Amino acid sequence: MFIRLLSYLKPYAAKLSITVVAIIIYAVFSSLSIWMVGPLFNLIFYPQNMTEQAVTNPISSHPLESESDFALDLKTKINSYVNSYIITDTRLGTLYRICIGILIVFFIKNVAYYLNLYMTSLIEQSVVRDIRNELFESIANLSLDYFNKSRVGTLISRLTNDVEIVNVAIAATFLNLIKDPLLLFIYLFIALVISWKLTIISLLVSLSMVFILYRIGKFLRKQSIQSQEKMARLISAIQETISGMRVVKAFATEEYETDKFKKESTDYHGTMSKVLVFRKLSSPISEMLGILAITIVLWYGGKQVIIDGSILPNEFIVYLFALFSMMQPLKAIGGHYTRIQEGLAAGERIFDVIDTVPMIINMDNAIIADGLRExxxxxxxxxxxxxxxxxxxxxxxxxxxxxxxxxxxxxxxxxxxxxxxxxxxxxxxxxxxxxxxxxxxxxxxxxxxxxxxxxxxxxxxxxxxxxxxxxxxxxxxxxxxxxxxxxxxxxxxxxxxxxxxxxxxxxxxxxxxxxxxxxxxxxxxxxxxxxxxxxxxxxxxxxxxxxxxxxxxxxxxxxxxxxxxxxxxxxxxxxxxxxxxxxxxxxxxxxxxxxxxxxxxxxxxxxxxxxx
Ligand SMILES: Nc1ncnc2c1ncn2[C@@H]1O[C@H](COP(=O)(O)OP(=O)(O)O)[C@@H](O)[C@H]1O
Ligand SMILES: [Mg+2]
Structure with missing residues (x-):
């Protein structure tokens, strides 16, 4: 099912690969922008040893060998690499380089971000068009028996609503499914490099957050399917009343039709309100959970900085930034999951129509009729x-x-x-x-x-x-x-x-x-x-x-x-x-x-x- 939806992306493979490259660039430069906080912090708070620290091996500044050799080694490498570009003899020179560095990194990051969004919207709109055209063609080719059984409004809703939902699910979500996990992975990597112990604690808290979001998503999905059905009924009511307007006028049933419509409309409103209340709730809940995670980390990690000094202050700042940055993709992934589920449901309804085989079709070697002789x-x-x-x-x-x-x-x-x-x-x-x-x-x-x-x-x-x-x-x-x-x-x-x-x-x-x-x-x-x-x-x-x-x-x-x-x-x-x-x-x-x-x-x- 998901594979079938993704197959609509196939004609746009070239655009898609540009987008993916843009996403990767974006992710890399996002993390770079976080890493740069470290030197900046050092420059401002430790003016005297800025230059020496870049030269001396950071291991010596760690009194406790709590980190694994690999992580330490990597940290050192990245640090010295970044520093080699930034540190100069004078503090002013370093500040100048940091500023230029920030500008460049953010510029590239945003260009990549825009390129990604731009390409994604292009692909999205093309996919919507393709699905809608295919669906319309299928509907037009169905035989009359089908239309005896189905309501016009339902079919209109397939062509409008459901196609939109599928669109959101495939194009945007598919790409975000690359971006957000990638970002998450890079931030996680940064966090692990700085302190794996802290990271495990934060992960435990994060996982419980993901679980709660998953529960909300499941509930939303059920409601959302209901709301789609109700939307179809609403469109049906509109369509029937407008095309039967003469009868409505003749029988003076404006009020009756309006009441009938209002009932459907209220019904839809009820379901939709529930969906929205929970959808909106998921954001504050996840933020609160995120903040909970951060405060725990702040307390635990801060203690390590203040009391035993096993983490350097500038590293801790970078760590916190990485953790903060993790919240956004983490939150988004939960949302994508819900949207994919909604999209799959809509996709199923669409494919139901597309896959309906017309009862009346040509035989394989159909004969062309050119007149009635006998x-x-x-x-x-x-x-x-x-x-x-x-x-x-x-x-x-x-x-x-x-x-x-x-x-x-x-x-x-x-x-x-x-x-x-x-x-x-x-x-x-x-x-x-x-x-x-x-x-x-x-x-x-x-x-x-x-x-x-x-x-x-x-x-x-x-x-x-x-x-x-x-x-x-x-x-x-x-x-x-x-x-x-x-x-x-x-x-x-x-x-x-x-x-x-x-x-x-x-x-x-x-x-x-x-x-x-x-x-x-x-x-x-x-x-x-x-x-x-x-x-x-x-x-x-x-x-x-x-x-x-x-x-x-x-x-x-x-x-x-x-x-x-x-x-x-x-x-x-x-x-x-x-x-x-x-x-x-x-x-x-x-x-x-x-x-x-x-x-x-x-x-x-x-x-x-x-x-x-
Ligand atoms: N599309 C349809 N679906 C189901 N039943 C139908 C449909 N069209 C007609 N009927 C039923 O078939 C019967 C014959 O209808 P019809 O052929 O239109 O009769 P006539 O043209 O002689 O008035 C009627 O009982 C009618 O209810
Ligand atoms: Mg007749």
């Missing part, structure tokens, strides 16, 4: 959305060039049956043959290019009329757009607009009437000149006048095409070659208008309800 044949087709069969054992042949009407009560399964033809779903039993080939063998895009789909619920995008008609085909010519608009009976009203085809139609086409929206969606469906057209109650929600215009367009389009019409008003399908009557997922009758009227049955019953 027929579409349903053979013993059954279908369910997951909870009970909606279509039961359907047998039906749609001949090329025929107009087939599907009628039946609402909920009978008409839309479901029609949606199997462009393979929005696969049958759960039986098969659909397209010119004798199983639908599943056809290349999806080519199949869908052959079918134009017009539904009762028109979905238009917030764009111009032109772009809505030419949706997905930016290279289409002006003539083609106008031709489709004319066939869909839309050209006349489009011309009337001051901006014509460049009119912006508003969110979901709200600036157009229902009939106008429907005619634009028809123009869009026929732009490709598809040989198969499906009209699913395309006129049902329209007023009489609009219905007439849309109906005219549909009839014009029926010529030379295979058409499936689902109609509510039975008068509109008189001329169909075959009428299929569906009830409860079963074909109960079929035949022409006249044949069906003569027989007793569901069709004549429905007809009588409408016309008598």
């Amino acid at each position: 027929s579409i044949e349903f053979k013993n087709v059954s279908f369910d959305y997951g909870e009970g069969e909606i279509l039961k054992n359907i047998n039906l042949t749609i001949k090329s060039g025929d107009v087939i009407a599907l009628v039946g009560p609402s909920g009978a399964g008409k839309s479901t049956l029609a949606s199997l033809i462009p393979r929005f779903y696969d049958p759960s039993k039986g098969e659909i043959l397209f010119d004798g080939k199983n639908l599943k063998e056809l290349e999806l895009k080519s199949l869908r290019r052959l079918t134009g789909y017009v539904t009762q619920e028109v979905i238009l995008f917030n764009n111009t009329i032109r772009n809505n008609i030419s949706y997905g085909r930016p290279d289409v010519s002006e003539e083609e757009i106008i031709k489709s608009a004319k066939m869909a009976n839309a050209h006349d009203f489009i011309k009337e607009f001051p901006n014509g085809y460049d009119t912006e139609i508003g969110d979901r086409g709200t600036r157009l009437s229902g009939g106008q929206q429907q005619r634009i969606s028809i123009a869009r469906a026929i732009l490709n000149n598809p040989p198969i057209l499906i009209f699913d109650e395309a006129t049902s929600s329209l007023d009489a006048d609009s219905e007439k215009k849309v109906q005219e367009a549909i009839e014009r389009l029926m010529k030379n095409r295979t058409v499936i019409v689902i109609a509510h008003r039975l008068s509109t399908i008189k001329n169909a070659d075959k009428i299929i009557v569906l009830d409860n997922g079963v074909i109960v009758q079929s035949g022409t208008h006249e044949e069906l009227l003569k027989k007793e049955g569901l069709f004549s019953k429905l007809y009588n309800i409408q016309f008598n």
Whole structure:
């Protein structure tokens, strides 16, 4: 999981290595800046022996041989090395060198620090982009069944929130995971070189501090997962209310929706407050623990300086500085741990979506469909959305060039049956043959290019009329757009607009009437000149006048095409070659208008309800 997240860093390996180098430089110069405190301290407090001390072996100044030879040796080496650059004959000269040294060391340290931050942000933003793009692509390629099951808000939250969290976890934390332990290690090294006994005491105290921070982190992680879920619910609520604003207004449910939202919002606030209280608490707690450690060291080490002199005062100062400096990375490492855990949780949610295999995919050697020559044949087709069969054992042949009407009560399964033809779903039993080939063998895009789909619920995008008609085909010519608009009976009203085809139609086409929206969606469906057209109650929600215009367009389009019409008003399908009557997922009758009227049955019953 962590490895998979890290793999997103791979394309940025070059930048990453620069960052790592910068981090190392930063760490080295950080410790150098601490080491320089020693000579400075000596210069100020021991003016007389500054020069001699640099020359004499420090071992002689240690009355007790408490340190190991190796540590002492190293200490001496580092000291004489640093001193050889700093010490001059005069105190003023030494001060001058120390000042210059401080400036140089801090300058390099900060340049490296900035380089590190700069590179890290670059990488971070690139990684966010990559994950977000991959996620969006996966979502766009999922088949419809997935969207029946998931809430829009949840998906939006995956794309926004979760990607951000993952970002913080991988880029920043990954790099800090190099920096902070490295710093810690170097400071620890300095401390050990000066006095290993003191260091063991400080480490014991530090470890208990890390343990307490770990407990807080664990609690935070649980809360944080909860808060993410609640954030997703919040986004869902926002999204649903805004897209259903017309209904909210019509039913005057502003207050109801607001109350509902406030409840979710309060819920989120509750969890988040808990998270924040503890997150903020972790900083003062760790500082207090750190100070506790330092005072213990101050007491114990100070005694060694004052009473037995086993540690030199200037060394002790450097030691304290190193110990102080250790607190920051130590604190940070605890934080990284929490953030990585949060990131892993978010990453899991993201990969859940990315790894979902669409139900409807191409077969390996999918055949390109380039037209319907013979027929579409349903053979013993059954279908369910997951909870009970909606279509039961359907047998039906749609001949090329025929107009087939599907009628039946609402909920009978008409839309479901029609949606199997462009393979929005696969049958759960039986098969659909397209010119004798199983639908599943056809290349999806080519199949869908052959079918134009017009539904009762028109979905238009917030764009111009032109772009809505030419949706997905930016290279289409002006003539083609106008031709489709004319066939869909839309050209006349489009011309009337001051901006014509460049009119912006508003969110979901709200600036157009229902009939106008429907005619634009028809123009869009026929732009490709598809040989198969499906009209699913395309006129049902329209007023009489609009219905007439849309109906005219549909009839014009029926010529030379295979058409499936689902109609509510039975008068509109008189001329169909075959009428299929569906009830409860079963074909109960079929035949022409006249044949069906003569027989007793569901069709004549429905007809009588409408016309008598
Ligand atoms: N996306 C879906 N998920 C689950 N059930 C669905 C879905 N779409 C439709 N149904 C159910 O399938 C049945 C048939 O629906 P539908 O094909 O839309 O009927 P019709 O178009 O004849 O009114 C209904 O009981 C409906 O509740
Ligand atoms: Mg329907």
